[in-house]
Amino acid sequence: MSRPAQKWTRPCGAVRQIAKFGCSVPKVTRRGGGSALPGSGASSAISSRPPSRAPRACRSPSKMRLGIDDDHITMLEAGHIAQDAWVALHARTAAQRYSGEASWDAIASLKQALGFPVLGNGDIREAEDALHMMSSTGCDGVVIGRGRLARPCLFAVFAGRSDRQLPTQDEVATLMHRHATLLVEWWSEEKEGVTDFRKHVTWHLRASR
Numbered sequence: 001m002s003r004p005a006q007k008w009t010r011p012c013g014a015v016r017q018i019a020k021f022g023c024s025v026p027k028v029t030r031r032g033g034g035s036a037l038p039g040s041g042a043s044s045a046i047s048s049r050p051p052s053r054a055p056r057a058c059r060s061p062s063k064m065r066l067g068i069d070d071d072h073i074t075m076l077e078a079g080h081i082a083q084d085a086w087v088a089l090h091a092r093t094a095a096q097r098y099s100g101e102a103s104w105d106a107i108a109s110l111k112q113a114l115g116f117p118v119l120g121n122g123d124i125r126e127a128e129d130a131l132h133m134m135s136s137t138g139c140d141g142v143v144i145g146r147g148r149l150a151r152p153c154l155f156a157v158f159a160g161r162s163d164r165q166l167p168t169q170d171e172v173a174t175l176m177h178r179h180a181t182l183l184v185e186w187w188s189e190e191k192e193g194v195t196d197f198r199k200h201v202t203w204h205l206r207a208s209r
């Protein structure tokens with residue numbers, strides 16, 4: 001972990017930082033940041049650093065997209081910036097934001113091109129999708145985005161409890177109450193906590209049977 005990052009994150013108990021090249025927000029990409037970084041001059045400075053000597057498990061992982069748009073695919077450059085740690089690929093371009101299908105073929109290509117672990121990301125909604133992505137692309141693991149929103153039971157399926165696909169409405173109500181309570185505690189103020197909680201309500205309500 002770099003020294004400036006340590007200064008900010010160690011007091012919070014963090015032991016690892018993730019380098020993110022996945023942000024597609026225009027105000028970030030316009031300045032060459034986020035998913036625009038791998039195609040910018042800054043990336044050659046980063047990737048020309050000598051390889052890290054730290055054990056792989058201690059190196060900083062990276063998360064990135066395919067590239068800026070279909071004409072600017074930068075995942076390989078971003079993979080090299082990752083310096084042999086491991087990378088997570090959100091298999092959409094920044095231009096796609098969250099729409100369209102994720103390209104699992106690109107995950108397979110990146111896995112073939114890099115000699116280190118790749119996590120695939122995009123369009124995993126059920127546990128079976130994760131297994132399918134791993135077998136069809138050869139990736140080493142997965143990152144689940146929208147599919148896991150307000151669905152902790154998805155992880156119960158990975159733990160082998162396949163009877164627990166969707167919670168009942170009562171269970172969702174209990175979970176929502178706990179979530180709201182924890183957010184109010186986190187923000188130390190009811191108004192802030194409840195405002196934050198509002199954006200999770202739809203996800204919770206979609207996730208019941």
Ligand SMILES: Cc1cc2nc3c(=O)[nH]c(=O)nc-3n(C[C@H](O)[C@H](O)[C@H](O)COP(=O)(O)O)c2cc1C
Nearest residue numbers: 020022063090102121122123124143144145146147
């Ligand atoms: C509400 C929300 C919050 C997210 N927050 C983060 C984040 O903090 N860091 C990150 O790297 N990606 C974040 N993502 C992106 C997801 O990790 C993932 O790359 C993206 O949703 C694509 O995967 P999906 O098709 O499974 O949703 C977020 C996505 C959503 C919908």
